[in-house]
Amino acid sequence: MDGFEGAVEAILERQSCRLVTGEGRPVQVRMVYHRLVRDYGYAGSYRGVVRHLRRRYGVPPARAYRRVETPPGVQAQHDWFEARTRIQGERAVVQRSKAATRNQDTLLAPVSGSSSREEYAQ
Numbered sequence: 001m002d003g004f005e006g007a008v009e010a011i012l013e014r015q016s017c018r019l020v021t022g023e024g025r026p027v028q029v030r031m032v033y034h035r036l037v038r039d040y041g042y043a044g045s046y047r048g049v050v051r052h053l054r055r056r057y058g059v060p061p062a063r064a065y066r067r068v069e070t071p072p073g074v075q076a077q078h079d080w081f082e083a084r085t086r087i088q089g090e091r092a093v094v095q096r097s098k099a100a101t102r103n104q105d106t107l108l109a110p111v112s113g114s115s116s117r118e119e120y121a122q
Contacts, residue, residue: 001052
């Protein structure tokens, strides 16, 4: 990092970084590294940037999160996705839905597109 300390400070100030301003979300180290390489010709390692930022600003605080545990069958997750397939020989994009409980994953019927089981299976 020798000689690039000023560049790091310039990047952080341009981003109005919490490390500099004391408020907001801390900067992503990967973003600082990529800007150093792209804009300043830095040829050092990513870990070197991490070490520099930790020496200068300390270790960032851990973000708290809360894990929610429920008994089996009480909570479920739901998501959808698109699948490219052929229906009666023609290309189609079918939207499908997937639900998951703590005990099992279940693939649900299509959200839109063909509702015929024979067409859907192709």
